[in-house]
Structure formats: structure tokens, C-alpha cells
Amino acid sequence: MSKQPRVLKVVLIGDGGVGKSSIMNRFITGEFDAQSYHTIGVEFLTKNMTVDGEQYTLQIWDTAGQERFKSLRTPFYRGADCCVLTYAVNDAQSFHNLEIWKNEFIYYADISPDHSKKFPFLIVGNKVDVDSNEIEINQTDVENWCKNNGGYPHIETSAKDSTNVERCFITAIRKTVTMQLHSGEASFSNLASEMPTVSLSTKNSDSKNKCC
Numbered sequence: 001m002s003k004q005p006r007v008l009k010v011v012l013i014g015d016g017g018v019g020k021s022s023i024m025n026r027f028i029t030g031e032f033d034a035q036s037y038h039t040i041g042v043e044f045l046t047k048n049m050t051v052d053g054e055q056y057t058l059q060i061w062d063t064a065g066q067e068r069f070k071s072l073r074t075p076f077y078r079g080a081d082c083c084v085l086t087y088a089v090n091d092a093q094s095f096h097n098l099e100i101w102k103n104e105f106i107y108y109a110d111i112s113p114d115h116s117k118k119f120p121f122l123i124v125g126n127k128v129d130v131d132s133n134e135i136e137i138n139q140t141d142v143e144n145w146c147k148n149n150g151g152y153p154h155i156e157t158s159a160k161d162s163t164n165v166e167r168c169f170i171t172a173i174r175k176t177v178t179m180q181l182h183s184g185e186a187s188f189s190n191l192a193s194e195m196p197t198v199s200l201s202t203k204n205s206d207s208k209n210k211c212c
């Protein structure tokens with residue numbers, strides 16, 4: 001009997017407009033929409049992947065970055081296995097806000113202070129395709145922030161031209177598996193059973209669902 005893929009819930013958070021939906025859509029559908037609309041609430045997509053010989057069903061949750069949708073997105077942080085903190089390289093404020101996003105995630109995912117240091121966060125700087133004179137983020141600042149937060153992996157992506165988009169999710173899986181192994185936890189949240197119920201397909205076809 002073949003082993004069931006392991007389901008991993010990955011939540012994308014960050015300021016509105018940094019490209020969270022675009023990253024998810026590029027990864028799942030291979031497409032990019034230059035006119036992408038703001039997300040209202042949350043959406044999720046699933047994709048089956050084999051990484052390092054193990055099968056995973058990646059459940060990617062794309063959340064609305066705009067402040068007015070806070071109450072719609074935060075209930076979906078619970079049960080997350082990994083959190084992708086996303087900024088845009090041409091928007092310095094979106095990077096500076098990552099601390100706020102991280103704290104919002106830890107609070108609403110109900111991760112204990114003990115576990116918050118071991119939780120797998122991944123830092124993604126999107127829109128790396130923009131002209132170099134538009135880039136507002138100093139790489140050293142990002143690397144220092146990641147280092148000071150316990151060594152978060154940092155990847156620069158472009159949903160527009162696909163740079164590092166697949167690598168981002170492979171890194172998310174590897175980081176999650178490694179951190180869970182080291183901490184001896186099957187999952188960091190004991191609230192997974194309280195998550196809103198969703199039905200997941202483990203077939204080859206990917207699914208898209210709007211939650212609210």
C-alpha cells in the first residue's frame with residue numbers, strides 16, 4: 001500500500017500588494033496576472049509535490065494583506081505548519097512591517113512562546129524583476145533581520161518571471177520538516193482540530209477554494 005502524502009499547511013502573509021496571490025498562482029497554475037485584484041479574506045490552493053523522496057500535499061493559504069481584512073484572515077492561521085512572511089523588494093515599508101506580521105501570526109496561530117522561536121518562518125522578497133533603481137531594500141538589512149530572528153531562510157522571488165517561486169515552496173517544506181524533527185513536534189499548533197474544515201483533494205488536479 002502506498003504511503004499517503006503528508007499534508008502541510010503553509011500560510012502566506014504580508015502587506016497588501018506585495019504579490020502573495022501572484023506567487024501562489026504562479027506556483028500552482030504557472031500563470032501571472034498583471035491586474036491581480038486584492039484578496040478579500042483568504043483563498044487556498046493545493047499541490048502535490050515530492051521533495052527529498054517524500055510526498056507532500058502542500059496546502060497554500062493566501063491571505064488578504066489589507067488591514068481592513070484582518071478579522072477575516074487571522075482565524076486561518078491556526079494549524080499552520082509554516083508561515084511565509086512576504087515583502088516586495090521595491091517597497092521598504094513592506095519589509096519593515098514583517099515584525100508586525102510575525103507577531104500577528106504568532107498571536108492568532110496560538111503558538112506558545114516556547115515554540116515561536118522554533119516555528120518555521122520563511123522570508124520572501126518578491127518583485128525582484130523590477131529595475132534596480134526601484135529596489136528599496138538593502139540585502140544586508142534583510143539578512144541581519146533574519147539572523148537576529150534565529151536564522152530564517154530568505155529567498156527573493158518574482159511571480160512575474162517565475163524566479164525562485166518553486167524554490168520558495170521547496171524551502172518551506174524542507175524548513176518545516178527540519179524544524180519539526182528537531183523540536184520533536186508533529187505540528188507546532190495543538191489547535192489544528194479547531195481549524196475551519198476544508199476538504200482536500202489528493203488527486204493530481206489542484207483545487208482552488210475561496211473561504212470568505
Ligand SMILES: Nc1nc2c(ncn2[C@@H]2O[C@H](COP(=O)(O)OP(=O)(O)OP(=O)(O)O)[C@@H](O)[C@H]2O)c(=O)[nH]1
Nearest residue numbers: 016017018019020021022034036039065158159160
Ligand atoms: N513586477 C512584479 N509585479 C508583481 C509581482 N507579483 C505581483 N505583482 C503585481 O503586484 C500587484 C499585487 O499583486 P497581488 O498578488 O495581488 O498582491 P497580494 O500580496 O496578494 O495583495 P493582497 O491580496 O491585497 O494582500 C499586482 O498588480 C501584481 O500583478 C512580481 O513578482 N513582479
